[in-house]
Amino acid sequence: MRKEKNGMKSVDFRSDTVTFPTQEMRNAMMNAKVGDDVYGDDPTVIELENLAAKMLGKEAGLFVSSGTMGNLLSIWAHTNRGEEIITGWHNHIIVHEQAGIAQICQVMPHVICHENDFIYPEDIEKNIRPDDIHEPKTTLVSLENALSNGLVIPLDIMKANYEMAKKYGLKVHLDGARIFNAATSLKCDVKDIAQYTDSVTFCLSKGLAAPYGSVIVGNKEFIERARRHRKMIGGGTRQAGMMAACGLVALKKMTKRLKEDHANAKYIASELAKLDGICVDVEKVQINMVFFKFDKKKFNDKKFVELCKTNNLLINPSNDCEYRVVTHYWIEKKDCDLLIKTIKSCLKNKK
Numbered sequence: 001m002r003k004e005k006n007g008m009k010s011v012d013f014r015s016d017t018v019t020f021p022t023q024e025m026r027n028a029m030m031n032a033k034v035g036d037d038v039y040g041d042d043p044t045v046i047e048l049e050n051l052a053a054k055m056l057g058k059e060a061g062l063f064v065s066s067g068t069m070g071n072l073l074s075i076w077a078h079t080n081r082g083e084e085i086i087t088g089w090h091n092h093i094i095v096h097e098q099a100g101i102a103q104i105c106q107v108m109p110h111v112i113c114h115e116n117d118f119i120y121p122e123d124i125e126k127n128i129r130p131d132d133i134h135e136p137k138t139t140l141v142s143l144e145n146a147l148s149n150g151l152v153i154p155l156d157i158m159k160a161n162y163e164m165a166k167k168y169g170l171k172v173h174l175d176g177a178r179i180f181n182a183a184t185s186l187k188c189d190v191k192d193i194a195q196y197t198d199s200v201t202f203c204l205s206k207g208l209a210a211p212y213g214s215v216i217v218g219n220k221e222f223i224e225r226a227r228r229h230r231k232m233i234g235g236g237t238r239q240a241g242m243m244a245a246c247g248l249v250a251l252k253k254m255t256k257r258l259k260e261d262h263a264n265a266k267y268i269a270s271e272l273a274k275l276d277g278i279c280v281d282v283e284k285v286q287i288n289m290v291f292f293k294f295d296k297k298k299f300n301d302k303k304f305v306e307l308c309k310t311n312n313l314l315i316n317p318s319n320d321c322e323y324r325v326v327t328h329y330w331i332e333k334k335d336c337d338l339l340i341k342t343i344k345s346c347l348k349n350k351k
C-alpha cells in the first residue's frame, strides 16, 4: 500500500486527473521559493518553464492553468483570425474545449475523420486550401499524441506529418496532454516526439500527479505571444511557484514511472480478454487506458455498478456498453485485481 494515500479509501479508475499530489509535492509546495510571476520574478515558475523547455528540446516554456488553456494560447499565438487549421474529428480541441478556438482564436477547424483518429501526411496535403480569394488560408496543423482513445502515434508518422506541413509552410501544434505516456509507450525521449512540432502543450495534472497546471513550449517569440494572451484572459498568476514546485517534482520524478501504469493497464486488459462476455483489444492498450465492451446477455452491468459502490471502486458510467478504465500513480496491482475480480463476479454464466 502506498503509505501516503492520506486515508483515501476509494480506488479511482475514472481518470488520471484524479491523482492528488504526492507527499514530496506537498513538501515542495511548502518550501517553494516564490515571487510574483506577472512581474516575471517567481524563481520556481522560471525553473519549471526552463526545465520543461529543455526536456522537450524547445527554446522556452510557459506555465498555464490547464491543458485547455495551453491549447487555446498555442493556437491563438500561431494563427490570425479567419485562418483554417487542420485537426482531428475526435481531438480534444474539437470535442472538449467549448470551441474556444472558434470563440476566442476565431479560426476555422478543418477536421479529418479516421476511425483510429490518426492523421496522415496525405490528409494534410489533400486538405490544404488553395490560394484562392474565396477560401480561408490554412496555416496550422494541430495534432494529438497520445490520442484520447489510448493510441500512440508512431514517430515515423509524426515526422512525415511535420515534413508535409513544412513543405507547405504550415505550423504544427501538438496537444501532448499525455506526451510523457506517448514517449514511454514509444520507448523514446519526449524530445524525439517534440522535434516534429513547433509547439507542445502537456499536462502536469494527469498521470504526472501534480494538482494543477500544464506547460506549453515553443520558440521564444511564440511563448511571448502566448504570455500576452494569457494575461488578457486572466491567466497571469502571482505566487504560482507554489504550484510550479509540484510541477517540478512531476517532471523530475513522475515522468520516469509511467511504465508501471501502462503495465497495470496491460494486465487488466489481458485478464479481461480471457473472459467470455467481455471484449477488449489488448493491442490497443498502449498507455494507461483500457477500453472494454461487455455483452449485455453475458454480463450483469447493474450488479457491476452496485458492486463497484460496495468495493469503493470508482469508474465512469459506460457508454454504449463500453467502459474506460484509467490507471495512475494511486492504482496498484492489487487494485487492478479487485477490479478484475469484481468484473468476473458479474459474468452471468460463470463456470
Ligand SMILES: *Cc1c(COP(=O)(O)O)cnc(C)c1O
Residues within 6 Å of the ligand: 065, 066, 067, 068, 069, 071, 092, 093, 144, 146, 147, 148, 175, 177, 178, 203, 205, 214
Ligand atoms: C486532458 C486533456 C486536455 C485538457 O487538459 P485540462 O487540463 O483538463 O484542461 C487536452 N487534450 C487532451 C488530449 C487531454 O487529454
